[in-house]
Amino acid sequence: xxxxxxxxxxxxxxTPVSTPYQRYSIETAHWWIAKxxxxxxxxxxxxxxxxxxxxxxxxxxxxxxxxGLTQHLGLSPRWLDHIPMGGASxxxxxxxxxxxxxxxxxxxxxxxxxxxxxIDSFRALLSSFSRFAMDASxxxxxxxxxxxxxxxxxxxxxxxxxxxxxxxxxxVAQRENALKNPNALMKKPLTLEQYISARPIADPIALFDCxxxxxxxxxxxxxxxxxAQKRGLPxxxxxxxxxxHNAHASDLIQLRGGWxxxxxxxxxxxxxxxxxxxxxxxxxxxxxxxMMQIEDxxxxxxxxxxxxxxTHDLTISGDFPHNTSGGQLSAGQAGAAGGFIGLVEAIxxxxxxxxxxxxxxxxxxxxSGFGMINYDRGVCSSAAILKxxxx
Amino acid sequence: MTTPLTPPPKKxxxxxxxxxxxxxxxxxxxxxxxxxxAAEGRFMLQTCAECSTVQYPPRDACCECLSVxxxxxxxxxxxxxxxxxxxxxxxxxxFRERAPWRLGSVHLDAxxxxxxxxxxxxxxxxxxxLSNRLDRSGQGVMIALPEQRTPDMEDDPELRAMSxxxxxxxxxxxxxxxxxxxxxxxxxxxxxxxMIFVGESETWLPNPQRDxxxxxxxxxxxxxxxxxxxxxxxLAGEIGGKVDILINNARFVRxxxxxxxxxxxxxQNEMDxxxxxxxxxxxxxxxxMCARTADGVNSAVAWINILSAYALVNSADYGxxxxxxxxxxxxxxxxxxxxxxxxxxxMNVFVGxxxxxxxxxxxxxxxxxxxxxxxxxxxxxxxxxxxxxxDVAKDMIERFRAGPxxxxxxxxxxxxx
Numbered sequence: 001x002x003x004x005x006x007x008x009x010x011x012x013x014x015t016p017v018s019t020p021y022q023r024y025s026i027e028t029a030h031w032w033i034a035k036x037x038x039x040x041x042x043x044x045x046x047x048x049x050x051x052x053x054x055x056x057x058x059x060x061x062x063x064x065x066x067x068g069l070t071q072h073l074g075l076s077p078r079w080l081d082h083i084p085m086g087g088a089s090x091x092x093x094x095x096x097x098x099x100x101x102x103x104x105x106x107x108x109x110x111x112x113x114x115x116x117x118x119i120d121s122f123r124a125l126l127s128s129f130s131r132f133a134m135d136a137s138x139x140x141x142x143x144x145x146x147x148x149x150x151x152x153x154x155x156x157x158x159x160x161x162x163x164x165x166x167x168x169x170x171x172v173a174q175r176e177n178a179l180k181n182p183n184a185l186m187k188k189p190l191t192l193e194q195y196i197s198a199r200p201i202a203d204p205i206a207l208f209d210c211x212x213x214x215x216x217x218x219x220x221x222x223x224x225x226x227x228a229q230k231r232g233l234p235x236x237x238x239x240x241x242x243x244x245h246n247a248h249a250s251d252l253i254q255l256r257g258g259w260x261x262x263x264x265x266x267x268x269x270x271x272x273x274x275x276x277x278x279x280x281x282x283x284x285x286x287x288x289x290x291m292m293q294i295e296d297x298x299x300x301x302x303x304x305x306x307x308x309x310x311t312h313d314l315t316i317s318g319d320f321p322h323n324t325s326g327g328q329l330s331a332g333q334a335g336a337a338g339g340f341i342g343l344v345e346a347i348x349x350x351x352x353x354x355x356x357x358x359x360x361x362x363x364x365x366x367x368s369g370f371g372m373i374n375y376d377r378g379v380c381s382s383a384a385i386l387k388x389x390x391x
Numbered sequence: 392m393t394t395p396l397t398p399p400p401k402k403x404x405x406x407x408x409x410x411x412x413x414x415x416x417x418x419x420x421x422x423x424x425x426x427x428x429a430a431e432g433r434f435m436l437q438t439c440a441e442c443s444t445v446q447y448p449p450r451d452a453c454c455e456c457l458s459v460x461x462x463x464x465x466x467x468x469x470x471x472x473x474x475x476x477x478x479x480x481x482x483x484x485x486f487r488e489r490a491p492w493r494l495g496s497v498h499l500d501a502x503x504x505x506x507x508x509x510x511x512x513x514x515x516x517x518x519x520x521l522s523n524r525l526d527r528s529g530q531g532v533m534i535a536l537p538e539q540r541t542p543d544m545e546d547d548p549e550l551r552a553m554s555x556x557x558x559x560x561x562x563x564x565x566x567x568x569x570x571x572x573x574x575x576x577x578x579x580x581x582x583x584x585x586m587i588f589v590g591e592s593e594t595w596l597p598n599p600q601r602d603x604x605x606x607x608x609x610x611x612x613x614x615x616x617x618x619x620x621x622x623x624x625x626l627a628g629e630i631g632g633k634v635d636i637l638i639n640n641a642r643f644v645r646x647x648x649x650x651x652x653x654x655x656x657x658x659q660n661e662m663d664x665x666x667x668x669x670x671x672x673x674x675x676x677x678x679x680m681c682a683r684t685a686d687g688v689n690s691a692v693a694w695i696n697i698l699s700a701y702a703l704v705n706s707a708d709y710g711x712x713x714x715x716x717x718x719x720x721x722x723x724x725x726x727x728x729x730x731x732x733x734x735x736x737x738m739n740v741f742v743g744x745x746x747x748x749x750x751x752x753x754x755x756x757x758x759x760x761x762x763x764x765x766x767x768x769x770x771x772x773x774x775x776x777x778x779x780x781x782d783v784a785k786d787m788i789e790r791f792r793a794g795p796x797x798x799x800x801x802x803x804x805x806x807x808x
Contacts, residue, residue, distance in 0.1 A: 122482070123482040123483075126482065131419050131448075132448045135419050135421075135422040136422070136448035136449075136505075136506060138415045139414055139415050139416075139526065139532050140506050140507060140508055140532065141476075141481060141486050141493075141508070142414065142478070142483035142485075142486045143476065143478035143480075143481055143486075143492075143494070144482065146478070146480075147476050147494060148506075150478075151475070151476050151494075151506070152474070154475055154476060155474035155496070199479075200477075201478075201480055202479060202480075203476055203477045204476070205476070249454070252473055252498045252504050253473045253474055253496055253498075253504060375448055375506070376496060
């Protein structure tokens, strides 16, 4: 049996920063990461030299890694991490940074993710994504993640009777949320009719099921609660956090993620139940994946997420606030920052700093991550429950 | 239902031919096992030697038990289509030009889930048979086919892109004097080839096969001497733009090794026809064919060399002839490299001793022209690279794989073994 999970007590998440995204950028990942890092440090009243821990997630830093970034950005951390886990990277960066702070390996860790998006860089990224993708998925139509998720969506619809309208409800609600987020790339309202009649991309996936690749960055700082209080910073605490990789390898096709393995322990660690969650930030590279998370995180039984989204209002003011900044579907997918967008928004929400997207009385938020279609399914999953601390 | 291909319209010379593009062709070393199997039309996957797990995608260790002993075995190709998609837009030019493109996820009865191309006649969520094919990048890929044959199924655009089907295509057979020429030409006509050019050397001399050839619809006999660079270039200038499949059946054969002969005269003839002949043809016809591999229904698609199986290992009784074929085989591998970017397939048909005067002293089995013609047409339809024609060639490749050195001893003991 597993030993009991240690709590994340005493760890504070502060100064969430989202750099406004751009569809295309002539700048580099280094530039975007620096911008978010500076934003977070400035908000905390810290200088780069005050930082002794640094965690980075990015796809477009090549040939650099976190190592190259330390010299590039003039940092001298005593704790350094690089998280190559795409959509799961935010929560995983948080888990590791929190333990570093708890153990005293670092006092202040910056968790940053950022990617640029040049003309044609998405294609270049796809071509070298993973060995299995190169060997066994891209030679088949080269549809990229669209094609992979089209297969999962097709099977999900077949197994559980979900319809395009059901997926559309998620996309439409997120667009409504995005219209309240001045930094979201999508500025126009989206109707269910527009969603349904959109240009097909990889059946059954159409245009509004797909995220828009863009440039952007996200950051937050991890420190002790004591330090956050001393500096007068609004902070969030980690009630529980999980990650899992390559779960359910014998499932023929992915209809569930690794969350199902660990979810009970997550709620146990957080001492709460799904009904106690005030808002949910799922990893929404495609609506079907958000549905999978709504099920696997315990908000409804397996196969019933379609019914769940039919009977719940997923907007900021609704009974189930979901992806309140618009998520990747409407705010944009800035590479690995897509693994941070929900987490950074959740920190803002529970610390009452979300401004125009603020959910009323948001005390407890759940964030989940999903990443890396290595061959036929997403391999990494992660989730965390955050709570607002007293500033 | 597959829509049958219609004969292509006459080419408008003012219109630009599509520049050939390729599907993604980079593979890990492990995955090249799929390519090797596809080259000869086999369906093989990695099977763990320790725990018997069949796994895919190919790996460097078993995902069940971490064994690194992962031989490739023939596997039953049956399975069930779990899910499908039709890709309508791709960042890859090859698929972009060919969209929409159907693909799917198949649960193979043997275990793994396989992302594959899907034939248009496969019903959703139905039983399928996977076929392992070479795509136009020259790498092995899998396509799900319906369990039962359907009408005109070869005309499915995805399947056709993974074959070298002669239907609606134009063929050049290089040697009208080879006894196999009429049977080859007839088989290609029957397989739907629209024009069959047949090269004839020394046209002023009688050719007993001319009548049989001329009787086949679509056959046109053209002057061609593969030992004469000018002759090869002249024919390429005349018909090079409409040769979609080139079959090099020219051959010079005499028994004997180096020590059985007093000079190099025959060996020079052997090299001139069997090796330099191939090179002259490649230099004259290769560039034109490579430029036309994306040219619609009758695009250039394959280059076929009829080689002696003795190209693999020297046969003592035909020592010098074997050497010339080994040279041609080696050159064909070099041509594969040069033709790969265009997607022009080089198919080698390795043939055992043929039923003709020069192999009169050998005991049966010997390869008759209909057997060879069948191998060629089947190889084209399946888009193969390596075809072993006849019992002797099949026996030889099996022994070659078991141990080339042992086969060398078996082949060179002068019949005393």
